[in-house]
Amino acid sequence: MYSILIIFLNKHNIITEVQNGFRGQKSTTTAIQSFIEGIQEALDNGLQAIGIFFNLTKAYDVLNHKVLLDKLYSYGVRGNINSWFKSYLTDRKQFVEINQSGQLNSKYISSCKVLNCGVPQGLALGPLLFLVYINDFPLNVEDGQLVLSADDIHLLIIETDENVLQYKVNEDMKKLEYWFKKK
Numbered sequence: 001m002y003s004i005l006i007i008f009l010n011k012h013n014i015i016t017e018v019q020n021g022f023r024g025q026k027s028t029t030t031a032i033q034s035f036i037e038g039i040q041e042a043l044d045n046g047l048q049a050i051g052i053f054f055n056l057t058k059a060y061d062v063l064n065h066k067v068l069l070d071k072l073y074s075y076g077v078r079g080n081i082n083s084w085f086k087s088y089l090t091d092r093k094q095f096v097e098i099n100q101s102g103q104l105n106s107k108y109i110s111s112c113k114v115l116n117c118g119v120p121q122g123l124a125l126g127p128l129l130f131l132v133y134i135n136d137f138p139l140n141v142e143d144g145q146l147v148l149s150a151d152d153i154h155l156l157i158i159e160t161d162e163n164v165l166q167y168k169v170n171e172d173m174k175k176l177e178y179w180f181k182k183k
Contacts, residue, residue, distance in 0.1 A: 001084065002124045005077070014075050015131055016138050021150025022127045031149035035156060038145045042158040048165045052144075052155040052173075056134075059151035060126055061118040063133050065089045068119075071132055085129075092120065140175040143168035 009015050015023065020031035035051070042049040068089070073082055093112040100106040119126040127150060137153070138146050144157040157172065159165035 001088075002128060004081070005125070005128060008077065009075070009128075009132070012076065014135065016135055016148070018138055018146045019131060019135070019148045021148065021152070022131060028149050028152075031147050031152070031154065035145075035147045035154045038147075038156045038158070042156075047158050047160055048162055049156060049158045050165060050169055052157070052169070054153040054155075056151040056153070059134075060121055060130055063119050063130065064117050068129060068133050071136070075132065075135075089119070137176075137179060140179045141172050142175070144172055 020026040020028065020034070039049055039051070065086075069082060069086055072085055077085070092115045094115060095112045096108075096110040098108045119129045130150065134148065134151075137148065141155060143159075144155045147154040147156070155172065155176075157165060157168050159168060
């Protein structure tokens, strides 16, 4: 399924260009390089710059399944393939098993819990679904340069006037807060 989805996303150029994580020819290095180039250009032109950094802790664990399926649908993943993803995400269960080292027959196993959000980790499909989920994030940034590297987000806002810079920072932060809350 990973191969089918990645071919579809690449063929239709769906994943935003500012995303550097889990993509061919891009990496954390290209993300950092892009961000530093933006800072250098601002400084060379005598501009003010503010960098804002987000790390989405436990990002893969909190993805809303309905929102993810709706996003897949909006990008054109419909019909049987969308139904497959719904089946893949629905009624997943997990439990915790703890073995106490050095003690025979001493382990704890929790009861199973149904997962209502998150994507399975340890497989290539999880990060790819995360990229789909966060793909519309750049639409909420008007005044800054955004660099994404999977769950790391770097926002660079540049301006000549300090007051205008602060205004732009506040406006983008409001929009990003709204994006996070609606998820």
